[in-house]
Amino acid sequence: MPAQWTADQVLALAPDAASAKSGRGLATRQKWISLGQQQSVIWGECQGSGKNPYQAQIDLSEPAFRCSCPSRKFPCKHGLGLFLLLAEQPGEIVETDPPAWVTEWLASRSQRAEKQAEKQAKRQEQVADPIAQAKRVAERQRKVSAGIQELRLWLDDRVRQGLATLPQESYQMWDTIAARMVDAQAPGLARQLRELAGIIHTGADWSDRVLERLGRLYLLIEGFERIETLPTVVQTDLRTQLGWSLNQEEVLTGQAHIDLWLVVGQRAEEEERLRARRTWLYGIATHTFALLLDFAHGHQPFEQNLLPGTYLEAALVFYPSAYPLRALIKTRQEAVVLPKPPPGIQSIASAIDTYSQALANCPWLERFPLLLQNVIPRREEKGWLLQDQQGVVLPLSRRMDATQGWQLLALSGGYPLSVLGEWDGTFLTILSVWVEDSYYGFGN
Structure with a gap:
């Protein structure tokens, strides 16, 4: 079982600030009636306002949580408190045999995993009717083509009239054409159009950013109109941008990439x-980045929980792309903590060169992972920057508030540190920081 979980890693799982604060208040031995652990499972009973204590349990191999409290948040404050107690006072949780309510939970998890594996195997064995599938693809292609032609005319009119009048236009103008793209089964275009509407009122340089986005839309239109002449992976990228989704079972039939992956x-x-x-992963042997996407409605838990700063041995399968980043976990082992920061690119110039090469392969990259070593945060009139040892600077996201900026500077102490951030071509949004062997999360 990992022995070096940190409080920052645990708190990164909190659904909101209130849960993190409440969990912190429960991270003391006096709050728990009983505590125990066996291999990669820990559990405890916490007395709440009711007659019976709340039973919290964590499978550290993912980690996965369960608690008998009525909270709809996931993980709840009891799960967070129990996990924080393990991270900060591991000696308080002794090795012992699990009670029945823990063994029952573990058995149910094992049964669900087996059933899910069986369903996945059956779905992969099922072969879709190729004729019916071809008809569906052709019908969607027809609808998208009609929508693309309408969007081209709309964009021509916008550019012909100029951008100066856009701030006076109502949101309805953008929403109408976006709704038309949804009808044309191109929801990806609808999303981009609605994002364009929000850019217009966000700073003095809005026209430059709007023009850049319009150019990307034109590039999408040009690519789709000659899609049959393009390489298969480029066709997949275009369809993904338009809103075509790939079946996960189909993706998982691709080549698996086995590595020791660091959750960066x-x-x-x-x-x-x-x-x-x-969630961004970095392959230690392959020096490859991978992006895992999880979605959840309301207070529903995410399907998988990976803690930044931990390592896991896993086989990943990447979605087809001219520059593959998004991936799915096919198989995995238990996560472990290693006292070692990730390797990174030494200079900002090298990082931007890598980004440029990726963009040449796939111009639709909205966020690109940059792992930088030996950079120092700086504060200037226009905002926060990162500077490398060659004196090259990289602007940090405007969304970084003053507290985060000063926290970053305090962590560095004026000395170089390692960071992982998402680069959008203009600004870097920091997600993680390593100071020597310590990890700090900036992701939420």
Whole structure:
């Protein structure tokens, strides 16, 4: 069982700040009636306001949580408190035989895993009717083509009129054409159009950013109109941008990449009760990045929980792309903690060169992972920067508030540190920081 979980890694799993604060309050031995552990499972009973104590348990191999409390948050404050207690006072949780309520939970988890594996195997064995599938693809291609032609005319009109009048236009203008793209079965285009509407009122340089996005839309249109002449992976990238989704079972039939993967960063975002979480992995042997996407509605838990700063031996399968980043876990072992920061690119110039090469292969990359070593945070009038030893600087995200900026500077103490961030072509959003052998999360 890992012996070096940190409080930052545990708190990164909290669904919100209130849960993190409440969990911190329960991270003391006096709050627990009983505690125990066996191999990779820990459990405890915490007395709450009710007659019976709440039973919390954690399978550290994922980690996975369960608690008998009525909270709809996941993990709840009891799970967080128990995990924090393990991270900060591991000697308080003694090795013992698990009670019945723990063994029953483990047995049910094992049964669910077996059933899920059986269902997945059956789905992979089923062969879809190729004729019916070809008809569905052709019908969607027809609808998307009609929508693409309508979007081209709309964009021509916008550019012909110029961008200066856009701030006076209502949101309805953007929403109408976006809704038309949804009808044309191209939801990816609808998302980009609605994002464009939000850029117009976000700073003095809005026109440059709008023009860049319009150019990418034109590139999508040009690519789709000659899609049959392009390489297969480029066709897949185009369809993904338009909103075509690939079946996970189909993806998992691809080549598996086995490595020791470091969970280098994580960020969760919420929009209209749909929570999305991006988890970045880095292959130690292959020097490859992988992106795992998880989605959950409301307070429902994410399907998988990976702690930044931990390692896991796993086989990943990447989604087809001209520059593969998104992946699925096919098989995995228990996560472990190693007292070692990840290797990184030494200079910012080298990192941007890597990004440029990736963008040449796939111009649709919205976020690109940059793992930088020996950089120092700086504060200037326009915002926060990272500077490498060659004096090259990289601007940090405008969304970084003053507290995070000063926290980053305090962690560095004026000395170089290692960071993992998402680069969007203009700004870097920091997700993780390593100071010597210690990990700190900035992802939420």
